[in-house]
Amino acid sequence: MTLALTPEQNTLIQTKNARSAALEFVASYAQAVGASSLIPIESAHIDGCLYHGEVSLDFVKHFIALGAKVAIPTTLNVGSVDLIHPGLVRGKSLNINGRQLMEAHLALGCKPTFTCAPYQLTDSRPAFGSHVAWGESNAICFANSVCGARTERYGDFIDLACAIAGFAPYYGLHKTENRKAKWLVNVAPSTLENDLVAVAVGHFIGRTGQSKIAAIEGLRLSTLEHELKGLGAAAASTGAVGLFHAIGLTPEAPTLGAVFLDARPQSTITLDQVALQAELSQLSTVKAGAILSAVSLGTPHFSIPEFAALMPRLKGQRAKIPFTINTNRNALESLSERGWDKILNNFGITLVVDTCVYVTTILDDLSGAVMTNSGKMAYYAPANLGCEIAFGSLAECVASAQMGFVVRL
Amino acid sequence: MISVLVDGNATGEPLVLAAPISFWGGVSPETGAIIEKRHPQFGAALKGKILMLPAAKGSSSGSSVLAEILRNGAGPAAIILGASDAILATGAMVAQALYGVMCPVVIVDQDLFQILAKAKNIRISGNDIKTN
Numbered sequence: 274m275t276l277a278l279t280p281e282q283n284t285l286i287q288t289k290n291a292r293s294a295a296l297e298f299v300a301s302y303a304q305a306v307g308a309s310s311l312i313p314i315e316s317a318h319i320d321g322c323l324y325h326g327e328v329s330l331d332f333v334k335h336f337i338a339l340g341a342k343v344a345i346p347t348t349l350n351v352g353s354v355d356l357i358h359p360g361l362v363r364g365k366s367l368n369i370n371g372r373q374l375m376e377a378h379l380a381l382g383c384k385p386t387f388t389c390a391p392y393q394l395t396d397s398r399p400a401f402g403s404h405v406a407w408g409e410s411n412a413i414c415f416a417n418s419v420c421g422a423r424t425e426r427y428g429d430f431i432d433l434a435c436a437i438a439g440f441a442p443y444y445g446l447h448k449t450e451n452r453k454a455k456w457l458v459n460v461a462p463s464t465l466e467n468d469l470v471a472v473a474v475g476h477f478i479g480r481t482g483q484s485k486i487a488a489i490e491g492l493r494l495s496t497l498e499h500e501l502k503g504l505g506a507a508a509a510s511t512g513a514v515g516l517f518h519a520i521g522l523t524p525e526a527p528t529l530g531a532v533f534l535d536a537r538p539q540s541t542i543t544l545d546q547v548a549l550q551a552e553l554s555q556l557s558t559v560k561a562g563a564i565l566s567a568v569s570l571g572t573p574h575f576s577i578p579e580f581a582a583l584m585p586r587l588k589g590q591r592a593k594i595p596f597t598i599n600t601n602r603n604a605l606e607s608l609s610e611r612g613w614d615k616i617l618n619n620f621g622i623t624l625v626v627d628t629c630v631y632v633t634t635i636l637d638d639l640s641g642a643v644m645t646n647s648g649k650m651a652y653y654a655p656a657n658l659g660c661e662i663a664f665g666s667l668a669e670c671v672a673s674a675q676m677g678f679v680v681r682l
Numbered sequence: 683m684i685s686v687l688v689d690g691n692a693t694g695e696p697l698v699l700a701a702p703i704s705f706w707g708g709v710s711p712e713t714g715a716i717i718e719k720r721h722p723q724f725g726a727a728l729k730g731k732i733l734m735l736p737a738a739k740g741s742s743s744g745s746s747v748l749a750e751i752l753r754n755g756a757g758p759a760a761i762i763l764g765a766s767d768a769i770l771a772t773g774a775m776v777a778q779a780l781y782g783v784m785c786p787v788v789i790v791d792q793d794l795f796q797i798l799a800k801a802k803n804i805r806i807s808g809n810d811i812k813t814n
Contacts, residue, residue, distance in 0.1 A: 298775065298779070301775055302768060302771070302775070304687075305688075305766070305768055305771040305772075306766065306768050307766070320742065320743075323743070325706075325711065325743060325746035325747060325750060326711045326746065326753070326754075327750065327753060328746060328749040328753050328776065328777070328780065329746055329750075331753075331780050331781075332749075332776055332780060335779075335780055408742065410742070427742070428742025428743070428744070428745050428768070428769050428772060429742055429743055429745040429746045429772070430746070430749075430772050430773075430775075430776050431745075431768070431772050656707060657707075
């Protein structure tokens with residue numbers, strides 16, 4: 274397929290400036306993915322703030338030298354450093370390079386959000402039906418599925434090039450016909466809490482379906498937004514899931530008929546309680562009673578409603594082991610307004626912002642296992658951090674932090 | 683069928699990957715060696731090889747890792763894919779734009795992939811691929 278540019282895009286490309294350089298890059302990418310045109314986008318979310326080597330910095334500096342600025346509102350994903358609490362990250366060179374990379378993105382006009390959950394920031398939440406160019410697998414999945422915005426799975430470099438150009442290739446999940454479900458996952462009634470069901474389903478659809486779009490039927494209507502976040506993050510970790518439809522919960526899925534092209538799934542599978550528990554058990558490498566080195570929540574970043582669910586549980590004995598929660602820097606303000614920061618602190622909880630414990634070196638002691646309520650963290654931690662992992666509900670995580678070993682409720 | 687994702691010239695010995703690999707976490711950015719312990723070709727070096735991948739997988743940070751490997755001079759001479767992979771194409775495009783390091787990326791059909799996989803040496807020049 275050949276790429277056709279509009280007269281406006283052609284004029285832009287011929288101007289020979291920073292924006293045209295970015296547009297040329299987007300056009301080459303569009304050709305590589307077989308897109309026939311480029312479309313204007315309303316926002317971008319950049320996943321290039323993690324330092325992977327000199328090339329990470331060179332690419333941004335290349336555009337700074339050309340005098341580039343982003344053409345549309347652009348949020349930044351987590352970086353390698355907590356800029357608000359710099360002492361938290363160990364490793365000098367990562368601190369210097371990681372910080373430089375985060376600051377270089379700000380010079381391009383990106384917003385200092387440093388969060389993997391930009392959809393939690395009211396002014397950065399993409400509108401239903403809007404085209405955006407987002408990076409970071411969970412953010413992509415949430416924007417498409419829960420917000421009903423349209424983005425492909427953009428990766429390093431191309432997300433920033435789209436932000437500077439203001440255009441994205443028109444292909445994949447940008448197109449209505451590619452957003453229909455291919456298979457149906459029926460969730461049978463179970464006694465599991467919503468958050469656990471969500472992670473189990475997410476783990477399953479990514480592991481089994483890879484990039485195939487699933488329609489999920491049977492999630493309770495009381496399932497909360499952060500539980501859908503957990504579902505999408507798990508699915509986008511075990512598979513290349515960019516979009517899922519939860520019938521009755523997500524905006525493109527009011528009914529089962531609405532999500533299938535010819536109103537019929539190619540295949541259907543039912544997950545009963547045993548199957549859901551089997552998915553969850555794959556997320557733990559240790560058993561009940563295993564000694565813990567730390568508890569970590571907030572992968573992707575913990576939202577205010579998640580803190581609200583946590584607060585009533587912070588009673589009794591304080592945490593015996595390091596307990597971290599990753600969140601965005603804006604949340605710090607809300608927490609202090611509510612007086613929750615003191616309660617968290619008294620319980621022994623350390624708030625980490627701008628980054629995430631699973632991508633950088635914050636946890637000191639990993640001789641014991643790490644416990645989390647995040648399917649994504651549980652999936653990546655053994656390889657990224659080299660530690661044993663225990664997955665559990667929010668209540669189990671809190672109780673385990675108090676005991677210093679894995680507690681099952 | 684040959685389709686060119688990143689244009690260029692290269693010559694080298696093919697290295698056919700027996701299993702998909704995620705460059706992020708799977709290949710060393712410094713040495714270009716496969717570091718994913720579960721991979722059947724653990725330890726193999728990509729440097730100078732015509733890397734042949736039947737299918738790709740993994741994190742979009744793979745673009746950064748491929749570009750960094752190429753910057754370090756430890757990258758493959760070219761990449762031949764069995765299926766389109768925008769992540770690797772992006773990494774090669776960036777290395778070319780920033781450092782002038784050429785690593786052509788082409789997609790070929792299954793039949794041609796099988797023929798090329800058995801070759802001793804492959805020469806790529808744009809959309810022209812020769813074996814000997």
